[in-house]
Amino acid sequence: FTKDYDSQKQLKTHFKNFTNGVESELVAYSPVYSGGYIYFVVDCNLKTFSMNYENPSVVYASQSALVKLNVSNGKMYYTAINNSLLHPTVAVYNGNPYLVGGYDTSTNSLSKTMYKYSSGKWTKLCSLPSARAYGKCVQVGTRLVYTMGTDGSENVPKNLIYNGKSWTESKASIKTLAKNTVEIADQKFTSYECSVDLISGGLL
Numbered sequence: 001f002t003k004d005y006d007s008q009k010q011l012k013t014h015f016k017n018f019t020n021g022v023e024s025e026l027v028a029y030s031p032v033y034s035g036g037y038i039y040f041v042v043d044c045n046l047k048t049f050s051m052n053y054e055n056p057s058v059v060y061a062s063q064s065a066l067v068k069l070n071v072s073n074g075k076m077y078y079t080a081i082n083n084s085l086l087h088p089t090v091a092v093y094n095g096n097p098y099l100v101g102g103y104d105t106s107t108n109s110l111s112k113t114m115y116k117y118s119s120g121k122w123t124k125l126c127s128l129p130s131a132r133a134y135g136k137c138v139q140v141g142t143r144l145v146y147t148m149g150t151d152g153s154e155n156v157p158k159n160l161i162y163n164g165k166s167w168t169e170s171k172a173s174i175k176t177l178a179k180n181t182v183e184i185a186d187q188k189f190t191s192y193e194c195s196v197d198l199i200s201g202g203l204l
Helices: 007-014
Strands: 024-034 037-049 058-070 076-080 089-093 096-100 114-118 121-124 136-140 143-147 160-162 167-169 180-184 187-191
Touching: 007 024, 007 058, 007 076, 024 089, 037 089, 058 096, 089 136, 089 143
Parallel strands: none
Antiparallel strands: 024 037, 037 058, 058 076, 089 096, 096 114, 114 121, 136 143, 143 160, 160 167, 180 187
């Protein structure tokens, strides 16, 4: 492996007005490659302290962005994300970036939302059949498939399939799979993770 670009430096420069010298961390996740670009989400998390000197406490703040990285020259393009949405899954469907599911801090629950970015703005589209987070999205032919992650239960989530207009839930299911626990906003969820790739006619 060789290091092509200093993406960390570019990200710190982008968020410098938000951090304003305060201790922070950058968390990148859900990368997707399409058409010469890598799309991923970056959370910039701040750790500050309350002004109550008698009872000091740690206060966290976060700002998120969808990043589009040009793999040929390393240039990054940034699009702001609603700060109430945590850990959405990035998808690229028919050339357009989408955010699917996640955790909504305004309702303190997993999200069924789907957003499409086009013409400089986010548009909310149809809802998922069930709320999801930490999954993966892959385009298979003319459809977008959401797989794995968590639906808030202990079970392996069924795949969700988007045809460009609406979502349906797959009838197929996996009974057992290695699982782990993820924590979002002080809530713990059972999540299923795996590597996903395309094969002729479906997913591997």
